Amino acid sequence: xxxxxxxxxxxxxxxxxxxxxxxxxxxxxxxxxxxxxxxxxxxxxxxxxxxxxxxxxxxxxxxxxxxxxxxxxxxxxxxxxxxxxxxxxxxxxxxxxxxxxxxxxxxxxxxxxxxxxxxxxxxxxxxxxxxxxxxxxxxxxxxxxxxxxxxxxxxxxxxxxxxxxxxxxxxxxxxxxxxxxxxxxxxxxxxxxxxxxxxxxxxxxxxxxxxxxxxxxxxxxxxxxxxxxxxxxxxxxxxxxxxxxxxxxxxxxxxxxxxxxxxxxxxxxxxxxxxxxxxxxxxxxxxxxxxxxxxxxxxxxxxxxxxxxxxxxxxxxxxxxxxxxxxxxxxxxxxxxxxxxxxxxxxxxxxxxxxxxx
Ligand SMILES: *[C@@H]1O[C@H](CO)[C@@H](O)[C@H](O)[C@H]1NC(C)=O
Ligand SMILES: *[C@@H]1O[C@H](CO)[C@@H](O)[C@H](O)[C@H]1NC(C)=O
Ligand SMILES: *[C@@H]1O[C@H](CO)[C@@H](O)[C@H](O)[C@H]1NC(C)=O
Ligand SMILES: *[C@@H]1O[C@H](CO)[C@@H](O)[C@H](O)[C@H]1NC(C)=O
Ligand SMILES: *[C@@H]1O[C@H](CO)[C@@H](O)[C@H](O)[C@H]1NC(C)=O
Numbered sequence: 001x002x003x004x005x006x007x008x009x010x011x012x013x014x015x016x017x018x019x020x021x022x023x024x025x026x027x028x029x030x031x032x033x034x035x036x037x038x039x040x041x042x043x044x045x046x047x048x049x050x051x052x053x054x055x056x057x058x059x060x061x062x063x064x065x066x067x068x069x070x071x072x073x074x075x076x077x078x079x080x081x082x083x084x085x086x087x088x089x090x091x092x093x094x095x096x097x098x099x100x101x102x103x104x105x106x107x108x109x110x111x112x113x114x115x116x117x118x119x120x121x122x123x124x125x126x127x128x129x130x131x132x133x134x135x136x137x138x139x140x141x142x143x144x145x146x147x148x149x150x151x152x153x154x155x156x157x158x159x160x161x162x163x164x165x166x167x168x169x170x171x172x173x174x175x176x177x178x179x180x181x182x183x184x185x186x187x188x189x190x191x192x193x194x195x196x197x198x199x200x201x202x203x204x205x206x207x208x209x210x211x212x213x214x215x216x217x218x219x220x221x222x223x224x225x226x227x228x229x230x231x232x233x234x235x236x237x238x239x240x241x242x243x244x245x246x247x248x249x250x251x252x253x254x255x256x257x258x259x260x261x262x263x264x265x266x267x268x269x270x271x272x273x274x275x276x277x278x279x280x281x282x283x284x285x286x287x288x289x290x291x292x293x294x295x296x297x298x299x300x301x302x303x304x305x306x307x308x309x310x311x312x313x314x315x316x317x318x319x320x321x322x323x324x325x326x327x328x329x330x331x332x333x334x335x336x337x338x339x340x341x342x343x344x345x346x347x348x349x350x351x352x353x354x355x356x357x358x
Pocket of ligand 3: 240
């Protein structure tokens with residue numbers, strides 16, 4: 001990298017991080033200087049495109065309502081993290097790690113990967129995937145490059161501490177692991193409650209690592225209503241359209257342990273703030289407004305994703321679900337707005353923890 005680029009990064013970081021938030025909001029900057037995203041297909045913006053996996057969405061009709069067409073987003077339009085980035089005032093969406101360059105560290109990087117789980121083995125039956133542990137390693141690499149440019153790990157950490165982080169995992173540890181007994185033994189080894197406890201323990205260690213790298217403002221998404229996604233109803237239902245209790249129980253137990261985890265992190269790390277983003281409640285309340293159809297909008301294959309080049313439903317704002325797993329942009333808009341409101345409390349009261357509910 002040329003000297004000029006390094007100098008440019010250095011100047012931007014000093015300028016952005018040393019001004020007070022209000023000052024640069026007034027100048028048209030975003031409410032936070034940078035936003036880093038960790039997660040699964042609900043947040044992926046193209047990291048799986050070049051991986052050997054069936055968990056990818058860089059083909060039509062994905063992106064049918066998105067400005068840039070199919071990008072690898074698992075949606076007809078914007079994802080929840082796209083909406084959050086827009087509401088925070090970013091001029092561009094946070095770029096995927098796979099196609100990022102070191103200068104993207106200034107405004108943030110999206111490490112999310114479709115199929116990703118808390119556990120490394122999750123989704124491996126689908127092919128390659130970048131689990132949370134690997135996403136953390138990727139972030140560590142980014143951090144080391146930044147420290148090299150700034151010639152100081154301390155300065156790099158100080159900058160990173162001003163960024164927003166969101167983290168969302170767990171869905172795949174159930175629907176692409178625990179509830180797939182043909183590939184995984186987890187449901188034979190553990191009860192749902194034991195498995196959930198293991199997940200939360202591992203999640204805690206992973207979030208602690210994120211903190212140790214310098215993250216100080218961290219929003220953590222709860223699980224959505226997994227028993228009610230068309231994929232669960234098709235695969236585990238009894239032929240009616242009702243939600244699948246066994247799968248729904250996983251979401252409820254996970255979220256029930258996630259809330260006290262977030263509380264504990266706030267107590268353990270008073271120089272950081274963590275917020276529980278109630279994706280479950282936001283999804284449920286959002287689905288009550290104006291939606292008439294709870295089946296998937298596109299025609300799906302057995303993996304729950306849209307069949308390539310299939311013709312999707314016409315009125316996509318009437319659908320809660322885009323494919324059999326992922327919400328439509330219409331629902332994402334609502335969840336994104338509510339999530340942004342929860343995140344704002346994190347940014348406004350940096351050392352005060354709040355649980356936002358719908
Ligand atoms: C998961 O894989 C990464 C390498 O990608 C490794 O560093 C990490 O220790 C693994 N985690 C567990 C819990 O085995
Ligand atoms: C699952 O259990 C079977 C029989 O106990 C064993 O042969 C297999 O290796 C296990 N698979 C995994 C992925 O642990
Ligand atoms: C299917 O399951 C749901 C909830 O799990 C239950 O309310 C419904 O009565 C069941 N329907 C049939 C036909 O068994
Ligand atoms: C929902 O969509 C499906 C498939 O597109 C269609 O068969 C069904 O009639 C729709 N239901 C309602 C209530 O619009
Ligand atoms: C599409 O669905 C929305 C929400 O149900 C409804 O308000 C709107 O009138 C529908 N548009 C068309 C063209 O049918």
